[in-house]
Amino acid sequence: MSDIHQILKSYHLRCTASRSDILELFAQKDMALSEPEIEEEMYGRCDRVTIYRTLATFLDKGILHKVLDDAGAAKYALCADNCQQSTYHSHNHVHFKCYRCEKTTCIEEVSIPAINLPQGYLLEEMNMLLQGVCGACNLPRKR
Amino acid sequence: MSDIHQILKSYHLRCTASRSDILELFAQKDMALSEPEIEEEMYGRCDRVTIYRTLATFLDKGILHKVLDDAGAAKYALCADNCQQSTYHSHNHVHFKCYRCEKTTCIEEVSIPAINLPQGYLLEEMNMLLQGVCGACNLPRKR
DNA sequence: CTGTGTGCAAACACTTTGCAGGTGT
DNA sequence: ACACCTGCAAAGTGTTTGCACACAG
Numbered sequence: 001m002s003d004i005h006q007i008l009k010s011y012h013l014r015c016t017a018s019r020s021d022i023l024e025l026f027a028q029k030d031m032a033l034s035e036p037e038i039e040e041e042m043y044g045r046c047d048r049v050t051i052y053r054t055l056a057t058f059l060d061k062g063i064l065h066k067v068l069d070d071a072g073a074a075k076y077a078l079c080a081d082n083c084q085q086s087t088y089h090s091h092n093h094v095h096f097k098c099y100r101c102e103k104t105t106c107i108e109e110v111s112i113p114a115i116n117l118p119q120g121y122l123l124e125e126m127n128m129l130l131q132g133v134c135g136a137c138n139l140p141r142k143r
Numbered sequence: 144m145s146d147i148h149q150i151l152k153s154y155h156l157r158c159t160a161s162r163s164d165i166l167e168l169f170a171q172k173d174m175a176l177s178e179p180e181i182e183e184e185m186y187g188r189c190d191r192v193t194i195y196r197t198l199a200t201f202l203d204k205g206i207l208h209k210v211l212d213d214a215g216a217a218k219y220a221l222c223a224d225n226c227q228q229s230t231y232h233s234h235n236h237v238h239f240k241c242y243r244c245e246k247t248t249c250i251e252e253v254s255i256p257a258i259n260l261p262q263g264y265l266l267e268e269m270n271m272l273l274q275g276v277c278g279a280c281n282l283p284r285k286r
Numbered sequence: 287c288t289g290t291g292t293g294c295a296a297a298c299a300c301t302t303t304g305c306a307g308g309t310g311t
Numbered sequence: 312a313c314a315c316c317t318g319c320a321a322a323g324t325g326t327t328t329g330c331a332c333a334c335a336g
Contacts, residue, residue: 014335016291036325047293052326054291068211068272072301073325094258099267112271113256115237120278124242128255129211129270135263157310159316178300190318195301197316215326216300291334298327308317 011061018046022054026064026078032095032104034073067095067104068129077106096130100137104129154204161189165197169207169221175238175247177216210238210247211272220249235269241277248277 004020004027013019025041026033033041038051055076058064067075080093092112097104112128147163147170156162168184169176176184181194198219201207210218223236235255240247255271 014290016335018292034325048325049294049327050292057291066213068213068270070209070211070217070270074213096260096264107260109261110258113258115253115256115271115273117239117250117273118252118278120281121239122276122281123273124275125273127211127213127272127274128258129272130258130260130266130268131270132267133265135261138263138265157315159310161317191300192302192319193317288336289334290336292332294330294332296328298325300323300325302323303321304319306317306319308315310315311313 007063011063013057013061018050019054019057021045022051023058023063026076030078030105032067032069032075032077032106034069034075036073067106068127069097069104070129070131075104077104080106080108092126094128094130096132096134098134098137099131100133103134105134150206154206156200156204161193162197162200164188165194166201166206169219173221173248175210175212175218175220175249177212177218179216210249211270212240212247213272213274218247220247223249223251237271237273239277240272240274241280242274243276243280246277247272 002020004023005015007023008015008019021042022038025038029041035048035051035055038055039048042051055064059066059076062079064076065079067077069075077095094107094110094112095104096107107130112126115123115126117123145163147166148158150166151158151162164185165181168181172184178191178194178198181198182191185194198207202209202219205222207219208222210220212218220238237250237253237255238247239250250273255269258266258269260266
C-alpha cells in the first residue's frame with residue numbers, strides 16, 4: 001500500500017479517502033495550512049466538517065501541530081519525525097510567515113533558544129512566529 | 144483632566160467614553176484581552192462594533208499590539224512605552240499564557256533572543272508565546 | 287457486522303460593513 | 312459646524328454539534 005496508508009495505520013487510524021487526501025496535501029505543500037485553504041485544495045472532494053474533524057483527529061494523534069498565526073483562521077502543520085523524541089511532544093522549531101508569498105513554513109534548522117522565565121513560572125509549551133520575507137521571495141532579480 | 148484623556152490626546156484621538164473606558168480597562172487589567180472579554184467587562188456600556196473599531200484604531204496608532212493566541216479570538220495588549228523607541232515599532236518581549244488562570248501577560252523582563260535565520264530571509268516581526276503555569280498560580284500551598 | 291467516519295443542516299462564535307444619527311472639538 | 316464616532320442591523324467568515332447513512336476492518 002501507499003506510504004500514506006502506512007502512516008495512518010501506524011497511528012491506529014482507519015484509512016479513508018478524506019484522511020489520505022488531507023495528509024497527502026500536507027506532505028506535498030510542506031507548509032502550514034488552515035481549514036479554508038485545505039477546503040479550496042480539495043475542491044469538493046470532502047466536506048468542510050470532515051476537514052475540521054480530521055484536523056482534530058490528526059492533532060490529537062500528534063500527526064499535526066497548531067501553528068500560531070495573527071490572521072483569522074487556525075493553521076496546522078505536519079509534525080517532524082523528531083517531535084515525539086523528547087519526553088513530551090514538543091515543537092521547538094520556529095515558524096516563519098512570509099509577507100509576500102503568504103506561506104507559513106517550519107524552519108527546522110532553527111530551534112527556539114532557551115528562555116529564562118522569572119522565578120515560579122512553569123514552562124510547558126513554546127511557540128515562535130517570525131514574519132518578514134522568506135528566502136525564495138527575497139531573491140535578487142536577474143537582469 | 145485624567146491621564147487617559149492625556150494619552151488619547153497625545154495620539155491625536157478624540158476622547159470619547161468608549162475609548163477611555165477601553166483604554167482604562169487595559170491599564171487596569173494589565174493583560175492581553177480579546178473583544179469578547181472586553182465586551183463582558185463593559186457590560187453594555189458600549190456596542191460590540193465600537194469595541195472592534197476602537198481596537199483597530201488603537202492598533203493603528205500603536206497604543207495596542209496584537210498578541211498571538213492559539214484559541215478562538217484575537218487578543219490585544221498595551222504597548223509599553225519603549226515600543227516606539229527603535230527605528231520601527233517592535234514588540235520583542237515574550238508573552239506568557241497560563242493554563243490555570245488563563246491570563247496572557249507580557250513578560251517585559253524577558254526579551255526575545257536573537258535568531259539566526261537561513262540566508263536570504265528578511266526578518267520584520269517576531270512573536271513568542273510561552274504557555275504553562277504562571278508564577279502566581281504556581282505558588283506552593285500554605286498549610 | 288460493528289464501530290467509526292462522513293455529509294448535510296443548523297447553530298454558534300468572531301469580525302466586518304453600511305448607514306443614520308449623535309458627539310467632541 | 313463639521314468631521315468623526317457610535318449604535319443598530321445585517322452579512323461575512325471560521326468552527327462546532329446532532330443525526331442519519333456509509334464504509335473500513
